[in-house]
Amino acid sequence: MTVSPDDPRSAYAQVADDLRRQIAAGRLTAGQRLDGNAKLAERYGVAAMTVRHALDILRDEGLIVSQQGRGTFVASDPPSIETEAAPTLASELAEIKAALALINSRLDRLEEHVADLP
Template sequence: MTDPTGRTLYLQIVDDLRSQIASGELRVGDPIPSTTALQKQYGHSITVVRKAVEVLRNEGLVFGQPGKAVYVQATPASVEAERVSVEDLAQQVADLRTQVMELRGTVEQLYTRLGHPYPNDDAGQPARHRKTGT
């Protein structure tokens, strides 16, 4: 379902509510209008309105439960900042993995230079740190 401009109806609602949240018209902690109120405001079916709210929920902008109010949880800017932070964290983890593999290679070389075999588990794989239990 689209309007004459070609924009999907539920995305029109998403864009408008997202804009209200970004501008502060709807603030974090505020309830968004009910499904019925949104249906009347935009003149679209309940299905279209629910889809729009679902998109906002998936974006992390709102939260709620069926039969209860849906509240603004974050602004688009804060969600974007968090997403960037998660991407940065993923890159840091990848960098650390590379460093660990390089260190492992160095440790294996040191064992070889000392004339000792690198510790392996029963399957021939390098042993992992194990807790000595009681």
Template sequence: MADFALPGLDPTSDRPVFKQIADHLREAMNGSALPPGSKVPSESQLMTHYGVARMTIRNALQLLQSEGLTVAEHGKGVFVRSRPQVRCLASDRFARRHREQGKAAFIAETEESGGKPSVDSIQISEQEASPDVAKRLGLPAGQSVVVRSRRYLINGHPVETAISYIPSHIAQGTQITHPNSGPGGIYARLEELGYRLDHFDEEIRSRMPLRDEVKALKLAPGIPVFHLIRTAYADDGQAVEVCDTVMSSDAYVLSYQLPAR
């Protein structure tokens, strides 16, 4: 059937047959038997091996697809999903040293991990701040903000989208309103304007993606996203940016160093 051996069914188990089959294939994917990009045995091969009906096999394969482990290519078969390079979302990713080197956080961390970072779908506009953004920025209702929307990719694969909101009285007339915000990104520009960054507050939630997010991040079925909202504060306590970020959960590991004192 394949270059590896799948176990047989356990007739004494109370676990449904299709889930047993999915378990076997999942174990092969987690090991080296079915690496990313490899073809999963066909329905006919699996039917012969397990001695079950086609619908049972299809239920097993559908389960794996719903978990984001496989992708079906019409006329070719089912393949183990190739995962994007994992980026470590570290607690020090916005350290000043990155900006001083002329690199925004995403660029610096991705290059350190051996990946090739890129940014596309950059859109810039000015609009009235939503009540939530205005509250986070400490702005009166109706105040305008400069909005920077973009998508981040690693080795050409999209891994996150981000929308930054900066008070218009800070951003207008600066490079922050240009598609290329310059070395070190918008945080470097803010510090050049005299807003020395002191700290960031972040809120992270996990949820299933919206339809537009599935499309933008090319998400497989069953893959949730991290929804992160970050507020940047200057050393005088003023909030100078809110960033609304959606990240593909299988492209990130959240890694934090927490002091014990």
């Protein structure tokens, strides 16, 4: 699955939704190691930062866990996943958090640029 530019959802939300569906359908099982960020980015046709944002959402939802130096895994006891039609509050908050981080990053770059002006 590649991210669709025609989809009104952000790219990271599309990636998170696809991975969430795979977990719900059992294609990704408890304890299974996910591919690395670079491989996921290539698969979805997005930047690695987009994948990190998507994984942050799933981590906040308790669907995945990360282990330093080992990788990211489907949680051994993931919470039940609601239907697509009823997005969870945690998912919405995670999306807001990711968007805020992106805005802060852009603001920092803008401030650096302005500081360098004569």
